[in-house]
Amino acid sequence: EALFTIDEETGMTGAKGLEEGLLEGEILLNLDTEEDDEIGIGCAGxxxxxxxxxxxxxxxPEDAVAFNIKRFPVKDDVILEPSKGFKTTYDPFDSKSASSTFLANKT
Structure with a gap:
């Protein structure tokens, strides 16, 4: 599972709509950092x-899966429809996007 949010600096608005129990993972990796050569291990608020x-x-491990998340330019909003039915519209370059959270599940 992967959870992507924006606007954490202005009140965690990107995560406010997340339903309790939606995520099933047991390990959280917080990749929130401002530097390319650092690993974020938590949020200090x-x-x-x-x-x-x-x-x-x-x-x-042999069965490990690696993900490379890159920001890329888009002309229009991207519509994401993960398998659990969580639907949102997200524009990574528009801070006023109607919805700001999307979820990606490994299938």
């Missing part, structure tokens, strides 16, 4: 926190 830690890289 508007507070800047810098932490450092050493880690060891491991090979991914």
């Amino acid at each position: 508007g507070v800047d926190v810098t932490a450092k830690r050493t880690y060891s890289q491991e090979d991914a």
Whole structure:
């Protein structure tokens, strides 16, 4: 599962319509960062926190699936209709988009 939201800086409006229980995943990876070479591990609610830690890289399991999410230019809104029936219209370049959350499920 993947959940994409916008407008978290102005009141989490992108996630307000998310129904309880819709997501079934047990692990949350927050990719909210302003830098290309950083990994976000959580949200500090508007507070800047810098932490450092050493880690060891491991090979991914054979059945792992990788996703590369890129922002790309579009001429019109993109209509997304995931398998769970969550429908929304999202324009990544329009901060006043009618809906600002979409969900992608692995099928």
